[in-house]
Amino acid sequence: MTILTDLQDRTRTWHRGSYRCAQVFAVITALCVLAMLIDQRTLEGAPIWAKPFKFAVSGSLYFFTWSWLVTLLPKFRRTASVLTNVLVVIFSAEYVLVVFQAARVRASHFNNATPLDNTIFQTMGGMIAVLWMVNLVLTVAVMFVKVPDRATGWAARIGAVLGMIGISLATLMSSPTPDQQALLDATGQSAMIGAHTVGLSDGGPGLPILGWSTVGGDLRIPHFLGLHGLQALPLLALALGVLAARYPRLRDDVVRLRLVLIAGVGYAGLLALLTWQALRGQSIVAPDGQTLAAFALLIAGIAFSGLIAIRRPAKDRELEASVR
Known part of the structure; x- marks a missing residue:
């Protein structure tokens, strides 16, 4: 038996939608590396394809893990399967917008510079809110996982909670910085609202x-x-x-x-x-x-x-x- 065959046997019962999505994002990761080598354009000092690369890596890992976690649920498995498919659709749609903005050499997050940029970011914000809610429901479901090895069961539970906390920490980036707030107070407008640098x-x-x-x-x-x-x-x-x-x-x-x-x-x-x-x-x-x-x-x-x-x-x- 080859390593590939063994892996296919082990993952045969995993959630198909998220598993395939993880595979697709793994391929996209490689394509983003190629894009960074070919396209030397930058945005705010970083390669324009760096963000799509990072999102693809995270997406691949995220969905690969959920495709496994869903199979561990003794209850709510059908509901969890549907919700995981919702995650796939939302994240994939958000990723399309990230790539669209990268191709335009425009910031995808916090961008309020033009009506189109603002619409894209607001749309992404709505998607993230739905993703957060779905992820919360799935995290609660993971508290009921049943596996023979208790170390694995508790690792899944704790990991799901940590993942939920990690997603929630993104809200710390959404508030205007002091400079942005001052500009909003003075003019009512700011090209960027929110930041990741403190x-x-x-x-x-x-x-x-x-x-x-x-x-x-x-x-x-x-x-x-x-x-x-x-x-x-x-x-x-x-x-x-x-x-x-x-x-x-x-x-x-x-x-x-x-x-x-x-x-x-x-x-x-x-x-x-x-x-x-x-x-x-x-x-x-x-x-x-x-x-x-x-x-x-x-x-x-x-x-x-x-x-x-x-x-x-x-x-x-x-x-x-x-x-x-």
């Missing part, structure tokens, strides 16, 4: 491809981290299951469960830390003493908790009883 205007120096600001706070960072908690926690549970073949201590499902819960708390702590850092107008590459101290305490807490979780006797089943 303390500076959008479009300054940033990390390659990602574009995250290297001179100010950037709210896209916690948004990205939270959104992809949906993949990070289940991948950790998968890795622990694979490592169990080599490390006997991990064969105890309670130990794996403890580690997943600790990782979930640590991930949430990192998400809060990065949000706090961004809101203070501080670049991800230039943390101050407070940020470094908080990060050190977080890492120390996770490491200490992880060691305790691994070293605790297998006969101690208190955690097992508490999460059943």
Whole structure:
């Protein structure tokens, strides 16, 4: 059996619509890379195809994960399947608008410069609101997942909640900046309403491809981290299951469960830390003493908790009883 055949067998029962959508966005990701190599135009200092590239990567990961999560639901599976199809339609429509604006070398988000730009962004805002509501319903449904491996089940639940938080953090970017508000108060108009950079205007120096600001706070960072908690926690549970073949201590499902819960708390702590850092107008590459101290305490807490979780006797089943 080839690797491709094995993968097809494993995914045969996954939600078809979102799985195919994930595959399409994987192909689009490659096309965006090609477009960035051919088309050298930029917008606010970034390649015009960088945003479609990032959205395609996120879309592929997002729908690949949901295509799997839907199959874990003992209840509401038919409803969840319909709602996941709604996510596919909404995200795909929004992506078309992102690509349309990129081709015009126009900002797709926060753009109020012309009636067409404003209409596009308002339309995208409505789509995002519907996507948020559907994602919330699906997140609630994921709380009822049933899988033999409890570490995987709790990884799915925590990951879905983190993903919901990540999507919600995007609302922090929608309010006018102080400069934009001053312009609105003075003239009643502003070409841009909302921003992802805190303390500076959008479009300054940033990390390659990602574009995250290297001179100010950037709210896209916690948004990205939270959104992809949906993949990070289940991948950790998968890795622990694979490592169990080599490390006997991990064969105890309670130990794996403890580690997943600790990782979930640590991930949430990192998400809060990065949000706090961004809101203070501080670049991800230039943390101050407070940020470094908080990060050190977080890492120390996770490491200490992880060691305790691994070293605790297998006969101690208190955690097992508490999460059943």
